[in-house]
Amino acid sequence: MSTETCPPPTQKTAAIIGGSLGGLAAAQALHQNGWQVTVLERAPQSMSHKGSGLGYVNVAAWESLCQRPMWRRGRRASRAQGSFYYGDLWAFLYDSLPPGTVQFGTTITEIGHEEENSQPENDVSSKSSETSLPVVLGKSYDLVIVANGGFSSLRRYVLEDQDVEPTYA
Numbered sequence: 001m002s003t004e005t006c007p008p009p010t011q012k013t014a015a016i017i018g019g020s021l022g023g024l025a026a027a028q029a030l031h032q033n034g035w036q037v038t039v040l041e042r043a044p045q046s047m048s049h050k051g052s053g054l055g056y057v058n059v060a061a062w063e064s065l066c067q068r069p070m071w072r073r074g075r076r077a078s079r080a081q082g083s084f085y086y087g088d089l090w091a092f093l094y095d096s097l098p099p100g101t102v103q104f105g106t107t108i109t110e111i112g113h114e115e116e117n118s119q120p121e122n123d124v125s126s127k128s129s130e131t132s133l134p135v136v137l138g139k140s141y142d143l144v145i146v147a148n149g150g151f152s153s154l155r156r157y158v159l160e161d162q163d164v165e166p167t168y169a
Contacts, residue, residue, distance in 0.1 A: 011034065011036045012034070012035045012142045012143070013035065013036045013037075013140075014035050014036070014037050014038070014142060014144070015037075015038050015039075015136045015139070015143075015144045016037060016038070016144075016147055017040050017108045017136070017144065017145065017146050017148050017154060018040075018042075018145075018148030018149060018152075019040070019047065019104070020047065020090070020147065020148075020149070021089060022147045023039055023145070023147035024090065024093035024097065024102075025065060025093060026145050027097055027102075028065055028066055028093055028096055028097060030143075031097060031101070032067065035142075035143075037097075038103065038141075039097075039101055039102040040106040040108055040136065040137075041102055041103065041105075041106060042105070042106065042107045042108075042148070043104060043105070044104055045104055045105075046090075046094065046104075047087065048091040048094070049087055050086060050090070051085060051086020051087055051090070052085065053083040053084070053086075054083065054085065056079050056083060056084070057084045057089065059079065062077075062092060065093075066093065068096060070092055072084075072088065108136060108137070108148075109154075111134050111135065111136055111154060111157045112134070113133065113134060114132070114134075114135045146158050
């Protein structure tokens with residue numbers, strides 16, 4: 001009888017470039033699904049003091065994403081409390097992530113690639129294909145999400161040869 005055991009699954013890793021609402025929401029979703037997440041944000045500190053009114057939000061959706069109740073003005077958040085501010089929503093997402101997830105003061109100017117399987121081209125002993133892992137600041141990740149805004153200098157890594165300029169409705 002064989003006593004071979006499978007190695008434990010490795011935790012997937014993700015780097016999210018940009019720590020605004022979109023980046024933190026992506027981090028929260030990945031974290032809840034077992035990923036080890038690092039958010040790299042250019043701003044030197046918390047963004048809970050930034051922004052202005054965003055209007056009304058779906059409180060239930062935010063609570064579902066963060067898996068905790070949202071409190072505002074000393075009571076459970078609701079639409080009846082009026083419009084929400086960017087900083088309130090940012091703080092709610094940020095506070096829902098494990099400590100140390102967001103690295104402030106980190107500017108990313110490029111995304112590299114590392115070969116995951118570096119077998120010689122003529123080696124046909126393995127049926128797995130070569131895949132390229134993204135590298136940020138010298139570290140390989142299973143996934144990199146570029147969420148650093150409409151005027152991102154990293155847009156070229158996502159859109160490749162497309163020359164797309166941001167527009168606003």
